[in-house]
Amino acid sequence: MTATDTELSALLGTRWRRPPLIRRAWLRWTLGIGFLVYLVLAVASVEVNWARVYEGLDRGWAFVLAFTSPDFTSRSGAIWDGMVESIVITVASSVVGILISIPIALGAARNIAPLPVYMVCRGIIAVSRALQEIIVAILLVAIFGFGPLAGFLTLSFATIGFLSKLLAEDIEAMSRSQAEAVRATGSRWSQWINYGVQPQVMPRLIGLSIYRIDINFRESAILGLVGAGGIGATLNTAFDRYEYDTAAAILILIIGIVMALEYISGIVRAKVQ
Amino acid sequence: MPVLETDTGPVWRRRTRNQTLVRWFGWLLGVAVFLYCWQQISDATTWFFVWDAPEIAGDILGRATPPRWSYINNLWWPIWDTLNIATLGTIAALVMAVPVAFLAARNTTPSAYIVRPIALLIIVSTRSINSLIWALLLIAIIGPGVFAGIVAIAIRSIGFCAKLLYEAIEEINQTQVEAITATGASRWQVMAWGIVPQIAPAFAGIAVFRWDINIRESTVLGLVGAGGIGLQLQGSLNTLAWPQVSLILLVILAAVVVSEWVSAKVRGAII
Numbered sequence: 001m002t003a004t005d006t007e008l009s010a011l012l013g014t015r016w017r018r019p020p021l022i023r024r025a026w027l028r029w030t031l032g033i034g035f036l037v038y039l040v041l042a043v044a045s046v047e048v049n050w051a052r053v054y055e056g057l058d059r060g061w062a063f064v065l066a067f068t069s070p071d072f073t074s075r076s077g078a079i080w081d082g083m084v085e086s087i088v089i090t091v092a093s094s095v096v097g098i099l100i101s102i103p104i105a106l107g108a109a110r111n112i113a114p115l116p117v118y119m120v121c122r123g124i125i126a127v128s129r130a131l132q133e134i135i136v137a138i139l140l141v142a143i144f145g146f147g148p149l150a151g152f153l154t155l156s157f158a159t160i161g162f163l164s165k166l167l168a169e170d171i172e173a174m175s176r177s178q179a180e181a182v183r184a185t186g187s188r189w190s191q192w193i194n195y196g197v198q199p200q201v202m203p204r205l206i207g208l209s210i211y212r213i214d215i216n217f218r219e220s221a222i223l224g225l226v227g228a229g230g231i232g233a234t235l236n237t238a239f240d241r242y243e244y245d246t247a248a249a250i251l252i253l254i255i256g257i258v259m260a261l262e263y264i265s266g267i268v269r270a271k272v273q
Numbered sequence: 274m275p276v277l278e279t280d281t282g283p284v285w286r287r288r289t290r291n292q293t294l295v296r297w298f299g300w301l302l303g304v305a306v307f308l309y310c311w312q313q314i315s316d317a318t319t320w321f322f323v324w325d326a327p328e329i330a331g332d333i334l335g336r337a338t339p340p341r342w343s344y345i346n347n348l349w350w351p352i353w354d355t356l357n358i359a360t361l362g363t364i365a366a367l368v369m370a371v372p373v374a375f376l377a378a379r380n381t382t383p384s385a386y387i388v389r390p391i392a393l394l395i396i397v398s399t400r401s402i403n404s405l406i407w408a409l410l411l412i413a414i415i416g417p418g419v420f421a422g423i424v425a426i427a428i429r430s431i432g433f434c435a436k437l438l439y440e441a442i443e444e445i446n447q448t449q450v451e452a453i454t455a456t457g458a459s460r461w462q463v464m465a466w467g468i469v470p471q472i473a474p475a476f477a478g479i480a481v482f483r484w485d486i487n488i489r490e491s492t493v494l495g496l497v498g499a500g501g502i503g504l505q506l507q508g509s510l511n512t513l514a515w516p517q518v519s520l521i522l523l524v525i526l527a528a529v530v531v532s533e534w535v536s537a538k539v540r541g542a543i544i
Contacts, residue, residue: 049418145319
C-alpha cells in the first residue's frame, strides 16, 4: 500500500472536517490566543466617553440630514476657489511627478540600469514611499510657507514613489526578445528605449498615470488641513463652524469628482490594454 | 500606409498628416493647461520665502538634530494607541465590509437593480473620502479621542476591503458552488461551504494589506485630534520642539517599515 492509501484507510469511518487555514496546530493556537489576549487588552485600554458619544448622536444625525439638503450657494466663492486650487495642484503635480518618475523608473529596473544607478533610484523610491503625504506637507509648509506650492511639491514627491515603483516592476517584467530585436538593428541606447522598451510599458504607464491623478485629487483634498492649499482648508473651516450643510456640499463635490475620475480611468484603461 | 512623396520616392511615415495635426494640438492643449496651472500656483506663492527655503531647511535640520531620545518614554502609550486604532479599526471595517461585499458581488447579490447599486455607492463614498476628513467629522460628532480615530479608520476601510473582496467573490470557481448546491444545501450552506473557503485566502490577504495601510494612516490621525502618536506630533510642532518632532518622525518611519514587513511576511505565507 502507498502512503496515501494508508492515510485514506485511517480516515475511513471518521467524520470529515474542514481543513484549517493554518495547517500547523501550535502556530494556529499561538496566533489565535495571542490575538485574543491582544484584543482584550486593546479594547480595555480604549477610553470611550459614552455620555459624550450619546450627546453627539444628535449632531451626527444633523450631519446625515445635511446630505439631503447640501448648501452649495452661501459659501460658493470659497468652495469654488478651493476646488479650483485642488484641481490646479492635482494637474500640475501629476504632470511633474510623472515626468520625473519615468527616468527614475528606468533607473530602478534591474534589467536596464547598472547596479549603482539602480541602488540610487530604489533609494529615492523607498524614501518617497515611506513618508506619508501629510507629513511631507507639514515639513514643506514649514520650509516654503503656506500655499499651494507646498501641496504641489508634496504630491509630486509622492507620485514619484508610487509611479516609479510600479513602472519599474513592469519594465523588469517586459519581454526580452523584443528589446533585443531592436538592439540587434544597431540602435543607440535612446532608440533602444524608445522602440524596444517604451511600446511595451506604455499601456501600463497610461493606466497608472490616470490612477495616480485620481489619488492625487483625493490627497489634495486634505492638504489644506495643514495649510498646503486646496479645498481642505474650506472643509476644515466648515466643520469648525458646525456648518454641516456646506461641509456636505464639499464632500458631495469630492465624491462626485472622484467617481467621474474613476469612470474615466476605467474607460481609458480598458481602451489602452 | 501613410507615405510622404519626395523627389527620391515615397518615404514611410508613422501617421497621416491629419493624425499628426490632431496629436500636435492635443499636446499644445496639454501644455497650455499645465502652464495655466503653474501660473495659478506661482501667483499664490510668496517667492521671497521660496528663495529663502534652503536656509530655513538647514535651520530646521540644525534644530531637529540630534533627536531628543529621552522623549521616547512619553511615546510608548501613544504608540500603543496608534496600534489599537489601526487594528480595531481594521477589524470593525472587515465586519462591516463582508456583508457589503456579498451584496455588491454580481453572483451573490440578492437583487442586481436595487441592492447592488446601494452597496456600490457605500463602497465609492467611503473610499473617496480620506480618513483624516472622516476623523474631522467624527471629532465634531463624538468628541476627540482614540474612539473617533477607530471609527474613522473603520469607515474609511469599508470601501477598500469591500471592493477587493467583492472582486474576489466574483472570480470564484462556480463548479464548486454548483457541487455544493447539488447536494441539496440551503443558500446559507452554499455560502459557508462553497463560497467562503474559496475567498478565505483573499480575505486574509486583504485584511493584512489594509492593516498595513491603516498603521500609516493612524499615525497622522492625531493631527486633527483623533488620538495616537499624531497628537504628540501636533503638540511638538505647535511648540516648535524640533528635536521631539524628529524623534516622532523616526518612530513613525520605524512603525511603517515594521508593519510593511509583517504584512509582506503574512501575505507571503498565505499566497
